[in-house]
Amino acid sequence: MTPILVTGGAGFIGSHTCKALRTAGFDPISYDSLMRGNQEAVQWGALEIGALADGARLREVLTRYRPAAVVHFAAFAYVGESNADPLLYYQNNVGGTVALLDAMRDCGVGKIVFSSSCAVYGVPAIVPIDEDARFAPVNPYGATKMFCEQILKDCAAAFPLNFIALRYFNAAGADPDGDIGECHVPETHAIPLLLEAAAGGRGFTIFGNDYPTADGTCVRDYVHVADLADAHVRALRALLDGADSMALNLGTGRGWSVRELVATVREVTGRDFPVQFGPRRPGDPPALVADPARAREKLGWRPLFSELATQVSHAWAWRQGGGKAWKRMCDSRQSGV
Numbered sequence: 001m002t003p004i005l006v007t008g009g010a011g012f013i014g015s016h017t018c019k020a021l022r023t024a025g026f027d028p029i030s031y032d033s034l035m036r037g038n039q040e041a042v043q044w045g046a047l048e049i050g051a052l053a054d055g056a057r058l059r060e061v062l063t064r065y066r067p068a069a070v071v072h073f074a075a076f077a078y079v080g081e082s083n084a085d086p087l088l089y090y091q092n093n094v095g096g097t098v099a100l101l102d103a104m105r106d107c108g109v110g111k112i113v114f115s116s117s118c119a120v121y122g123v124p125a126i127v128p129i130d131e132d133a134r135f136a137p138v139n140p141y142g143a144t145k146m147f148c149e150q151i152l153k154d155c156a157a158a159f160p161l162n163f164i165a166l167r168y169f170n171a172a173g174a175d176p177d178g179d180i181g182e183c184h185v186p187e188t189h190a191i192p193l194l195l196e197a198a199a200g201g202r203g204f205t206i207f208g209n210d211y212p213t214a215d216g217t218c219v220r221d222y223v224h225v226a227d228l229a230d231a232h233v234r235a236l237r238a239l240l241d242g243a244d245s246m247a248l249n250l251g252t253g254r255g256w257s258v259r260e261l262v263a264t265v266r267e268v269t270g271r272d273f274p275v276q277f278g279p280r281r282p283g284d285p286p287a288l289v290a291d292p293a294r295a296r297e298k299l300g301w302r303p304l305f306s307e308l309a310t311q312v313s314h315a316w317a318w319r320q321g322g323g324k325a326w327k328r329m330c331d332s333r334q335s336g337v
Helices: 012-023 055-065 079-084 086-107 140-158 190-198 225-240 258-269 293-299 308-320 323-334
Strands: 002-007 026-032 047-049 069-072 111-117 162-168 170-172 204-207 222-224 246-250 275-278
Touching: 002 012, 002 055, 012 026, 012 069, 012 225, 026 055, 055 086, 069 086, 069 225, 079 086, 079 140, 086 111, 086 140, 111 140, 111 225, 140 162, 162 225, 170 225, 170 308, 190 204, 190 258, 190 308, 204 258, 222 225, 222 308, 225 246, 225 293, 246 293, 258 308
Parallel strands: 002 026, 002 069, 026 047, 069 111, 111 162, 162 246, 170 222, 204 275
Antiparallel strands: none
């Protein structure tokens, strides 16, 4: 099997992509510090523990496995935290990417799939958003993704490097087979927070009900994590087949409001829970919806699980039906393992 280095392979999207890579005949090697990843999620391929900024460790791993390419997920991704501690995000996300690219150049690895984000667009002027929309990030997290894409372009012009940057929208769902799912500590994503509310843990707060949308709440494009994993495999294959560098949006092209999300969770779980409204959060765009046409054209990618109810159902099934696996993963994350 062809070895592929997956930085952040113990994370939510990274671990699902490792499963997709193994299913597609690749040998994923997860490189993760486990500061925010889940060791329990590394079930397909080897785990190499190391910091992204540790150039010597990266070179050791790249030299030992000689991967054909890198799939780069490793990054901090909490918007609020990035506002409170921007230097942490620039050091980790941008500095770590520079260290990775430097090690790749030294070790002769010239292909990388980069995990970017719709956060590079900030508050878009036009929705749905295509890849030519202006970059205007409204938080340091989005800015780090913007800078990393520029670094990739500059490096591709300077030495043998081809990249595909995948700008995805709101990752959701869980492995349809129930093997892995989502668990962040602290949890900030809407669907797992709503599922926690449905399970009886607490209520849920909708931040802002006066946005210029149909029902006054924010609208987001939710894309299933298994579909994201499939897109990464397709991007990797494209690079290995000689594709030019490019950036692509990953979304369903359909937006769902927070009120619609709450109603969907109640319907799927069959449970009610209290919902209250809070003030808007700084920098929250009213609507973020992808135009995924270019990903269809370039990769032949079409999401299989585009319905919100399906995404919520998979996440709920993993949390409930795979309760022991969910508890074990979250317990390991809380203990820092």
